[in-house]
Amino acid sequence: MGDSTFLDSDTIVAIATPPGQGGIGVIRVSGGLVSNIAQSLLGFSPKPRYAHFAEFKLNSDVLDHGLALFFPKPHSFTGENVLELQGHGGPVVLHQLIETIITFGARLARPGEFSERAFLNGKIDLVQAEAIADLIDSNSQQAAQSAVKSLSGEFSKKIHRLTEDITALRTFVEAAIDFPDEDIEFLADEKLQQKLDSVLAQFEKIITDAHQGRLLREGMTIALAGKPNAGKSSLLNALSGQTSAIVTDIPGTTRDIVREHILLDGLAVHVLDTAGLRASQDPIEQEGIRRAETAISQADQILLVVDANETDQTDPHVLLPEFSHLWRQNKHLTLIQNKIDRLEKTPALHHINSMAVIRLSAKTGEGVDILRQHLKQCVGYEDRREDIFIARTRHLNALKKAQDFVKQGAQQLADRQAELFAEDLRLAQQFLGEITGEFTADDLLGEIFSTFCIGK
Ligand SMILES: Nc1nc2c(ncn2[C@@H]2O[C@H](COP(=O)(O)OP(=O)(O)OP(=O)(O)O)[C@@H](O)[C@H]2O)c(=O)[nH]1
Ligand SMILES: [Mg+2]
Numbered sequence: 001m002g003d004s005t006f007l008d009s010d011t012i013v014a015i016a017t018p019p020g021q022g023g024i025g026v027i028r029v030s031g032g033l034v035s036n037i038a039q040s041l042l043g044f045s046p047k048p049r050y051a052h053f054a055e056f057k058l059n060s061d062v063l064d065h066g067l068a069l070f071f072p073k074p075h076s077f078t079g080e081n082v083l084e085l086q087g088h089g090g091p092v093v094l095h096q097l098i099e100t101i102i103t104f105g106a107r108l109a110r111p112g113e114f115s116e117r118a119f120l121n122g123k124i125d126l127v128q129a130e131a132i133a134d135l136i137d138s139n140s141q142q143a144a145q146s147a148v149k150s151l152s153g154e155f156s157k158k159i160h161r162l163t164e165d166i167t168a169l170r171t172f173v174e175a176a177i178d179f180p181d182e183d184i185e186f187l188a189d190e191k192l193q194q195k196l197d198s199v200l201a202q203f204e205k206i207i208t209d210a211h212q213g214r215l216l217r218e219g220m221t222i223a224l225a226g227k228p229n230a231g232k233s234s235l236l237n238a239l240s241g242q243t244s245a246i247v248t249d250i251p252g253t254t255r256d257i258v259r260e261h262i263l264l265d266g267l268a269v270h271v272l273d274t275a276g277l278r279a280s281q282d283p284i285e286q287e288g289i290r291r292a293e294t295a296i297s298q299a300d301q302i303l304l305v306v307d308a309n310e311t312d313q314t315d316p317h318v319l320l321p322e323f324s325h326l327w328r329q330n331k332h333l334t335l336i337q338n339k340i341d342r343l344e345k346t347p348a349l350h351h352i353n354s355m356a357v358i359r360l361s362a363k364t365g366e367g368v369d370i371l372r373q374h375l376k377q378c379v380g381y382e383d384r385r386e387d388i389f390i391a392r393t394r395h396l397n398a399l400k401k402a403q404d405f406v407k408q409g410a411q412q413l414a415d416r417q418a419e420l421f422a423e424d425l426r427l428a429q430q431f432l433g434e435i436t437g438e439f440t441a442d443d444l445l446g447e448i449f450s451t452f453c454i455g456k
Helices: 034-042 091-103 113-120 126-137 141-151 154-178 180-188 190-218 232-240 283-298 321-326 368-378 393-414 418-436 442-450
Strands: 012-015 022-030 052-058 061-071 082-089 220-226 258-264 267-273 301-307 333-338 348-352 355-359
Touching (some): 012 091, 012 113, 022 113, 034 052, 034 061, 034 082, 034 091, 052 091, 061 091, 082 091, 113 126, 113 442, 126 442, 141 154, 141 190, 154 190, 154 418, 190 267, 190 393, 220 232, 220 368, 232 258, 232 267, 232 333, 258 368, 283 321, 301 368, 348 368, 393 418
Parallel strands (some): 220 267, 301 333, 333 355
Antiparallel strands (some): 012 022, 022 082, 052 061, 061 082, 258 267, 348 355
16 A cells, blocks of 8 residues: 555554453554554455454464454544554453554554644644543533534634634735835724724633633632631532531541532532631641641632621631731632521622622521522633533633733724734734644643543
8 A cells, every 4th residue: 555655654553442341442553554554463455444344363363353444544533544443342452452563563652642643634723632632531511512612623713713803904904014105094994993893802702711611621629718617517518418528516627628529510619628727736737727728828719617606707817817818809709607597697698898708507508509609600600601612721821812912902003003013913823823733832732742641
């Protein structure tokens, strides 16, 4: 078949199915030696895109039999010649096959190397490659659906549309630079301003959607904080629906951080229960409090729990002055007035100086739903949205940088600075190109693909 020319890349092989025993095990081979390997292993040249039932052999020893599928380049996942072998899913038989394929000239694939080749050969862009990993890793149905959207190119399409609109703006402005006499009229054109406004509006929409997509992928972390006995562990148990943390009436019960993962309508939330905050002489408790402080300072959201029977005070700095350094802006902190079952009070949410205050009972569960709704709102999460694509922090950062340049450009336009405006647009395009992988540094690519599993 003459495909092992010198321009071809080396040939990689990996088990594509998860480790352990299974009904079938899939091995993927990709690269220049695929036809030769197929010939050696099967004893014949497989037909393109045809399921052959065949023996997989090393010389005359039959290692396994199963299905062999050959996808000639460029119509394969990687864009190279690909051989897929579906044999029996036992670790020994699969490893024997892998070793045999290596003796025929292939080498073991690095994590994510199949996807990396698909990217380098233009079969998928970087956003789609990342979506493959995100689909496999997704921890909720919503996240999976959103990953499929990104994989099918919906996110990339939005980025392309934005890039095209910026290109149109640039073309317009660069014409103005080339005809300096007409410069002023050009830049004062109303259509130019309209186009710019439309680009800025697109940025707002994509950034909001990408923010949702990132939440679906990465989830949020909340820390339960407060004095001993306030009911933090009880609240963790109420949120998770399990008795994960030990609850007693002895102050200082929790020492280590107790972690629970919960899903709020598809939003993954990592809840951390921490040791009660107080001055302590006990070295074990001191260490627990030190860990609590670290967890609280790193959380996306803090739930400061107080016993409503003990105090009406709502100012965190007055409640726990020794730990003032932990109480950040009000939007990251919600005050929980717990144990309302012992008071004549109904559960409720209200705001004091822009800080949310929720009355509830961790013991009876009343008001816990109000807290759940509030947590989703804190991060701007809306459930049941159909048009969300999965996104990463990397995408969001690049979008924001591109948006900043366009905003800066808008100012240059107002000042009639054509060259500076054009330059800002160029930089904005570059950041958008980083998302899809058009302008991406090799080390970033390496970093992205190395987090994939082997065989992907
Ligand atoms: N009546 C009532 N009691 C509660 C409520 N929440 C917690 N308690 C009780 O308060 C005591 C302390 O509860 P925990 O959940 O262990 O408190 P904590 O904040 O985790 O305490 P430390 O781990 O010591 O910091 C236990 O006796 C709980 O049963 C509530 O909503 N109502
Ligand atoms: Mg506790």
